[in-house]
Amino acid sequence: MIKVLKKSSHIIFFLPALIFLFVGIAYPIVWSINNSFYQWIIGGNPIFVGLKNYYDIFFGILSKDFWYSVYITVILTLLTVALQLTIGMGIALLIYDRTQNKIIRSIFLLPMVIPPVVSGTIWGNFIYNPSYGILNYVLSFFGVAPQLWTYSSQQALPSVIVILVWQWTPFVVLLLSAGLESLPKAPMEAAVIDGASSWQIFWYVKVPLLKPVILAVTVLRLMDTLRAFDIIISTTLGGPGRATEILNIMTYLTAFVHFNMGVASALGTILFTISLAAVIIMLYILRER
């Protein structure tokens, strides 16, 4: 008995994690994929319809809304991640070798520790509000006319991107500055002796050495931004009209407002596939290094 236990101890210790993976992740995914093949309005009986939900989404009656949401999602994700990386890299370069960087780093981390729903409510109601928001008030000192921010379809998407960048750039800074600190000194010194300018050192020495870290950060931010939900639901709820209705919001509304679980499951599966594809591509590039 003891011998058997001894031999299989690795399995026993692995079991809790396995159970968690199955119950918490694998089962819901499989269940949701299964649901996506049914026409199922909450309360009614699920009817098997095969790929009809997917057909409706890609080509049928939902296609206009769906492709619009994809468009919004792609724009939001690309712009947000690009801005986060650029600004994050800039800040990381500024702070990584300062002596007091622990204090500075903590200050830069502050936005990240605020729960997204709270920061969304603060930005949406108190900073962006066109009537009594603080942003228009501050800008009025510089002679800028009051803007509508998240309250108009033209400015809603950029305004949401600003919140996302504000909230998650610290995360990028944290990882990149740690990466910069761990870089070997020798190549940099060699470059200085060879007479490279600081820009050349950054672009030809630091960035190539940092590539694995940059890729990892990009993957993490890409996945998170594709699923950005809490900030949007607490600022615009996909509005005005449908100006900020990313795929996640569309899925939420389909499930909990339209009660259409079949289509919502199909949308969830599509979003899951997109995220998975993005990650696999990034991991593949990462492995090549």
Add this chain to the structure above:
Amino acid sequence: MSEPKKVDRRKFIYAGLGAVALIAIGAAAYVAMNPPVVTQTVTTSTTVPTTSVVTTTVPTTSVVTTTVPTTSVVTTTTEILPPIPDYSLAKIDWKQFKGTNINLISHSAPQTEYMKKRAPEFEELTGIKVTFDLYAEKEYSDKVVIAAQSASGMYDVLAVLPAYSATFVMQKWVDPVYKYIENPKLCDQRWYNLPDFYDSALSYGRFDPSTNTFGVGQQHMIPAPGYLETLPVLYYRKDILSELGLKVPQTFDELEEECRIIKERKSNIVPFVTRGCRMAGTWNIPLAMIGCYGGNFFDQEWYPILNRPEAIEAVTKYVSLMRNYGPPGAAMYDYTKAMELFKSGGAAFYLDTGNYYGVLTDPATSQVANNVGVAEIPAGPKGRKVNFLQWSLAIDPNSKNKEAAWLFIQWVTSAKFAYELMAAGKGPSPRKSTYNERVIQDKWGDFINVVAASGKYSQILPLSLIAGKTQDIFSSYTSAAIDGQITAEEACRRANKEIYDAMKAAGYYDKPPKYGTYNNGGNVIPHSPDWTP
């Protein structure tokens, strides 16, 4: 080096196994030493069949319903109850489910917080403990749908949103309350006095399963206390109107004209505010206006008629009021933002639910408390229409304590409780008897007049099985029109097409008809053969 490491790991594994074994032995010992727990579950499971026997006997009592009026006539001659009878006068055994625990899910509001505060008195009276799960409205509405759909019986009492009323009763997510009302062991009908509720309030809980029609038939849910929602009424600032020499507007044209004057003469005041965002009950405002202009949301056979001239005219007026005289960013204004703006003195006219009267006139919460006037909704070319909304309380069909849940609902929706809640200023009562009390008349004066007047022209919401979806479609287009992305006419036409598609998918145009005809108490418009989506 490797030698001690190996021993360490082994020791660790043994220690881990030992701990697991200890926990297992401990758990076994705990189970063995606490047999009462086991017997308790056995007793409850044996009581369940008896309760189900009770429910099976109910059909016989429901056959008796026709004779109920005669019995009540007989009893009235023997003893006269006061108009608002005390809890102790009910001829039922309040203690019959002593020791039960029941759970309630609702949104957090002054009304529900007041119920929670008074729940210990109910526990004292009945020995039933009520646990309140109160959430913010959006969170609550997600949770209550999940709770109902999963059939877990997690909650015994459900508060049901007005907009979800049809969905809840038609999907059989509630256990019909008429069974409990007709059971003399569980309800003293003469004391409870169901006809004391306003009929329109009761209609939100009625359902006729034989024709699949919501709003008529037997009582499935009971109107929640503290709600008698007339949406919208017109709040105005007395000081601004008298300063500019303006009268209270009687029509939407007058309202627009006065807004123009206010915009010209008082640049720091937003002339008009109401709900304009997507979702959040925004559709109530254009819906009432469509009624005032002689239109309706659906025709008699559930075909959407938002593309008819009356509806387009009404939505155009709504959009132009919000675009030209509303606050900047009006397309994102939900009821909270609109109320904040009016309460802080930033707006002159405010069109929203009558339920806010208490909050707006309370000096503790409102900066303009002493200058708030309230009036009926302005009239359109075809007179006035307002939406009547009713929150309801219902019993979860999967609850294990349905009878105890009913006792709580009976207590909390009684004439006495409704009166006490309104006298405390927490919300208007859905019972007629409350309004005969002097205390109430003094405290809620103007409000009672407006509500009494609007009772004559109220309509209920266009509640189909997919009310949530039709609401989302309609409000997303009106919000886009206020934002300026499309015109009001385009908004109406596109919403009409999409709502038609959604209703068709939900089986509303199936032959033979799956659902009863549409009548919301508004202008009933017969289906026209040349109807187009």
